[in-house]
Amino acid sequence: xxxxxxxxxxxxxxxxxxxxxxxxxxxxxxxxxxxxxxxxxxxxxxxxxxxxxxxxxxxxxxxxxxxxxxxxxxxxxxxxxxxxxxxxxxxxxxxxxxxxxxxxxxxxxxxx
Numbered sequence: 001x002x003x004x005x006x007x008x009x010x011x012x013x014x015x016x017x018x019x020x021x022x023x024x025x026x027x028x029x030x031x032x033x034x035x036x037x038x039x040x041x042x043x044x045x046x047x048x049x050x051x052x053x054x055x056x057x058x059x060x061x062x063x064x065x066x067x068x069x070x071x072x073x074x075x076x077x078x079x080x081x082x083x084x085x086x087x088x089x090x091x092x093x094x095x096x097x098x099x100x101x102x103x104x105x106x107x108x109x110x111x112x
Contacts, residue, residue: 041054041055
C-alpha cells in the first residue's frame with residue numbers, strides 16, 4: 001500500500017470532514033436558582049461531569065418521563081373510551097387475580 005502525499009492526505013481529510021453531518025446546537029435560557037440548589041447539584045456530580053452536562057441529562061430524563069406519562073394517560077383514556085363503547089368492564093379484583101396468576105406461573109419451577 002502506498003502512502004499518500006501530504007497534499008493528497010490533507011485533501012482526503014477535508015473531503016471526509018465535509019461528508020459528516022453538521023449538527024447545530026441550541027442553548028437553554030439562563031436559569032437563576034437559589035445558591036443551595038446549585039450547591040446540591042454540584043455535590044452530586046460524578047467525576048469529570050460538568051454542571052451543564054448534568055442539567056442537559058436531567059432535562060432529557062424529564063422529557064422522557066413526561067412523554068411516558070402522557071402516553072400512559074392517553075392509553076388509559078382510550079381504554080376507558082373502548083369500555084364505554086363496548087360496555088365490557090373488569091373489576092380491579094378480577095384484574096389483580098389475573099395478575100397474581102401470571103406471577104405465580106412465572107415463579108413456578110419449570111418441570112424437567
